[in-house]
Amino acid sequence: MEAFAPSFQEELTRLLRWRRDVRRFRTDPVDETLLQECLDAFLLAPSVGLSEPWRVLRVESDAARDAAYQNFKTANAEALEGYAGDKAKLYAGLKLSGMQESPVQLAIYCDDGTDKGAGLGAGTMPEMRRYSVVGAINLFWLTARAKGLGVGWVSILDPVKLNADLNAPEGWSLVAYLCVGFPEEVSKTPELEKLGWEDRRKALPIETR
Numbered sequence: 001m002e003a004f005a006p007s008f009q010e011e012l013t014r015l016l017r018w019r020r021d022v023r024r025f026r027t028d029p030v031d032e033t034l035l036q037e038c039l040d041a042f043l044l045a046p047s048v049g050l051s052e053p054w055r056v057l058r059v060e061s062d063a064a065r066d067a068a069y070q071n072f073k074t075a076n077a078e079a080l081e082g083y084a085g086d087k088a089k090l091y092a093g094l095k096l097s098g099m100q101e102s103p104v105q106l107a108i109y110c111d112d113g114t115d116k117g118a119g120l121g122a123g124t125m126p127e128m129r130r131y132s133v134v135g136a137i138n139l140f141w142l143t144a145r146a147k148g149l150g151v152g153w154v155s156i157l158d159p160v161k162l163n164a165d166l167n168a169p170e171g172w173s174l175v176a177y178l179c180v181g182f183p184e185e186v187s188k189t190p191e192l193e194k195l196g197w198e199d200r201r202k203a204l205p206i207e208t209r
Helices: 006-018 032-044 062-080 085-092 128-146 159-165
Strands: 054-058 104-111 150-154 172-181
Touching (some): 006 128, 054 128, 062 159
Antiparallel strands (some): 104 172
16 A cells, blocks of 8 residues: 655644634535535545444524524533532633534434444444444544634533434434534634643553553
């Protein structure tokens, strides 16, 4: 297998460094062709047993978006109660979703009961289907960033209530709620690191057995 040219490798590293979890979006609409080009990255993603278990719900209506945002607000308030002191004060000031501004919002699910792939590779580790969805999301995210879009992953949600509010099919499990749009600004430093919530590791911890 041939390696890609050094210039491409450098650009790939640059893309990885500049991929950020975006929470501050411009409200400009996203061209449908551009969005579809990003979504097509799902079709290039690997999946256990070639099951391709990812499912996408586009959250468009005002009612659906409001339900998702109220879900976040409730879950976020509950999460704040789990902190105290300086950490609570810092948490309260964090912007943890772009749900009020992002023009595109996607609920990404895993179809745990899919027949595609005939169960190959998922018999002993059924969670591999969900891991496959996460891998596909990552390809979508990198593609979006390469094309100038930002993506924010909202995980402070009650998935059971969201599933009901979005009328998700039975057997689908929520993996991610993604906000997509043009970012207000770009940075290669995570916002949580900028604000002092946590520091990024400088080296990968590897143990030998």
